[in-house]
Amino acid sequence: NREITEQAADQLAGRITNPGNTFTMARQYPEEVDTYHIRFITERIMQLGLSERQVIDFMESRARGNMITEWNREDESIALRLFTSRDTGFDPGDIRIPVRGRSVPVREIATISRVPELQQLERIDQAPVLSYVTSLSLADWWFNKEDIRRQLTAFTRDTGIQVRVGGSAVQVDKLLRDMGTLLLISLILIYIILAIQYENLKYPIIILFAVPFAWVGSIFLLWAAGSTLNTLSLMGVLILTGIAVNDAILKVDFMRRYLAETGNLDEAIRQAGLHRFRPVVMTTLTTTLGLLPMVIPVGDGYEFRQALGLALMGGMITSTLLTLYLIPLIFKWVETITSGRKIPEAEPIPEIVPKY
Structure with missing residues (x-):
């Protein structure tokens, strides 16, 4: 009701x-729109030798026309219908059905009433429902x-x-929670793999610091480009979780090996910057340029692939920039704490005395 x-x-x-x-x-x-409720008089229809289906088809052809063909234009399909001439004031009771050499008006075989109804009817599980939009x-x-x-x-x-x-807010909420669970699982798997590889628990943590940097870049580039946080962009963030750690692995692995051989932490960081800068930048550059065609607004449905490309490109750029500078600092901080090394104090700036 x-x-x-x-x-x-x-x-x-x-x-x-x-x-x-x-x-x-x-x-x-x-x-609301005005609708016509038509109740057929079955006895009268049977006397004329007709069926309700025949009457409905004839009335539909007069009201909506007969579709004769479809005109396909690019990605659009247009139905072409053939209408009979009728006056502006259309009354279904005036429709005349040809029967046995004469025409019978519909009002003689049906009772017609005019009732206002909702323009769009909704059903869930075959039950009529009313949808409301809230301010939430x-x-x-x-x-x-x-x-x-x-x-x-x-x-x-x-x-x-x-x-x-229901609605978009509920769907986005569920999507974010599901993607958050998947991101957590991917981080745990990456940590387990790195911990097994290095046989150490601290180096995987240092490497995983690159992942939040990548997420920040993805969200920022999506915002700057006017894109939305949808399923594909979140899939890009999920894929980026596995890509962003590659550069950090190169840096941390070199610093770890050099430190184990020489014992000089500062020199290990400096040599890692000298020898791993070019491979890291080249890897990021080739990946970013390879993703560039995905963000070009060309073709149908480019918005979907554009969101994925923007998420990957933004994360790769920020992850690389921050990996080059912040990962060595984090590495030095963790090594200093875990190995008991003392952080060298900064040398005082000599006072400049002008000569007169």
Whole structure:
């Protein structure tokens, strides 16, 4: 019952509280149109030797026309229909059906009533529903969803009316949580592989510091390019988790080996910068240039591949820049703490005395 459902929606809007913002609800499809309800007189139709299906097909051809062909233009398909001439004031009761050499108006074989109805009808599991749009944003749902769900459960318990929450905010919330779980799993797997390779627990941690740097670059480039955080861009961030550690592995592995051979931490960092700078930059440059065609806005559906390319390119650039400078600092800090080395104090700046 639509009337009862609308009253329940008004009650729900008055009961839900959203901390910090006003909660409002509005019908998603509020427009109504005039419709015709047609009830056939079965006895009269049978007397004329017709069936209800024949009458419906004939009325549909007069109202919507007969589709004679489809015109395909690029990626668009246009249906061409043939209409009979009719006046502006269309009344289905005036449609005349040819029967046995004469024409019979529809109003003689059916009762027709004019009733306002919703422009768009929705169904879930074959049951009619009414959809409402709320003022809740993604941030509201992200931080207050448990409280909102408790209020909806209390409303269902008190009224017996079931309320389903959906929309883009719920979908994005679920997507972010699923991707967060996948990112955590990928980080754990990378850490386990590196720990087995190095037989050490501290070096994998140093290498994994490159991953947050890559995430920052991905989000920044997506924002700068006006793209959105969608499924493909999040897939790019997930793929980037495995790519971003490559440069850090080159640096950390060289510093670790040089330090084990010489015992000189500062020289190990300096030599790693000299010998690994070019391979790191070349690897990033070739990967970034290879991804460049993905971000060019050409062709159908380029927005999808563009989001993936932007996420990968932004993460590769920032990960490389920060790996070259911050990973050596983190390496020195971790080695100093774990090995008991003393951080050398900075030499005092000599005072310059002018000569007169």
